[in-house]
Amino acid sequence: MLVLVINSGSSSLKYQVRDVEAGSVLTEGLIEEIGMGNGGEGDGEIIGPRDHAAALELVDAAIHRELGDLTLAAVGHRVVHGGERFSEPVLIDNEVTRAIERLNPLAPLHNPANVLGIRAISRKWPDMPQVAVFDTAFHRTLPEHAWRYAVPDDLYTNHGIRRYGFHGTSHEYVTHRAASVLGLPLEEFDGVIAHLGNGASVTAIQGGRSVDTSMGFTPLEGLVMGTRSGDLDPSILVFLGRAGWSMEDIDSLLNRQSGLRALAGNNDMRSVVEAAESRDARAAMALAVTSYRLAKYIGAYHVAVGGAQAVVFTAGIGENSHQFRELVAERLGALGVELDAGLNSQRSREPRVISSAASAIPVLVVPTDEERAIAEATAAVVTAASIAPPT
Known part of the structure; x- marks a missing residue:
């Protein structure tokens, strides 16, 4: 199963294509300066792609240049903030996309860019299964005495002010590997x-x-x-x-x-x-x-x-x-x-x-x-949902 892993920033798009079964990276790259120009030339220099959709066209071209006609099975997105709703990777649909967008106030530098990447994929490959893997999800097991702040309760109930934690995908991956090393x-x-x-x-x-x-x-x-x-x-x-x-x-x-x-x-x-x-x-x-x-x-x-x-x-x-x-x-x-x-x-x-x-x-x-953790999680979600890759 070949999975495209996307990490969208406000002005960048990092990607990898991974063979999940082999655990290998087939190709990878980084598109920068998104939205800083019109995709053409200005003042004698090349300007970055005009938006994430244009950046995705560059990714698509690079993948075909490197891998030919190999078929992608799914796309996995790193999403920084899953709030209290998302405690595990999920298959993306319109409702999930809107839910991620509603969390923008909690991660204004990250979630809007993550949504841009999701929507760019949806427009280009509307039948491609997409999975969101959340940085916060691994920390949803924090007990209340660890995630509570000592502030009035309405700040939590009305504004979601609590401890969420981040880097969860990395912490979960390393936890599994460390336990294995120690037997x-x-x-x-x-x-x-x-x-x-x-x-x-x-x-x-x-x-x-x-x-x-x-x-x-x-x-x-x-x-x-x-x-x-x-x-x-x-x-x-x-x-x-x-x-x-x-x-x-x-x-x-x-x-x-x-x-x-x-x-x-x-x-x-x-x-x-x-x-x-x-x-x-x-x-x-x-x-x-x-x-x-x-x-x-x-x-x-x-x-x-x-x-x-x-x-x-x-x-x-x-x-x-x-x-x-x-x-x-x-x-x-x-x-x-x-x-x-x-x-x-x-x-x-x-x-x-x-x-x-x-x-x-x-x-x-x-x-x-x-990226490996995101690819493996994506493959697991798609397999469990029995979704066939687009032809």
């Missing part, structure tokens, strides 16, 4: 998963299910990230508002001008590590703040799951920065965590244990593959 049935696996990229979150896993996670109502809460502040005193927002800052100014400050960018002047972890190794004081402090925040969450989630059987690093930073993993592990000495320096420094695309034999808790690196 544990999924329902017996308790652990802490740290998804560390430009956006970062950590999740407490108990019995193979999400029971707490660092991101909340939006992806801003929690860890220090590339350009996001993570946790801070909410009164800072009141203070800035009274000082004349607009909502747009505050939103930009916290989402695009904070995190590593604010602390070190650069949101790329590789550059920050290199600067710290060259004795740059700002970079060293940025790493100290970021590793400390993550270590605090890991310690708290060790308690939340009743004793973690593993700490797992994943995503770009988690998989590739042995220096940052070492900084975090050094702060977890009270839990008996100890890395094997040689294993930690090795690079591999395979899941692996990087802790020493003496470590009280195994530490793993498990590469994530959200």
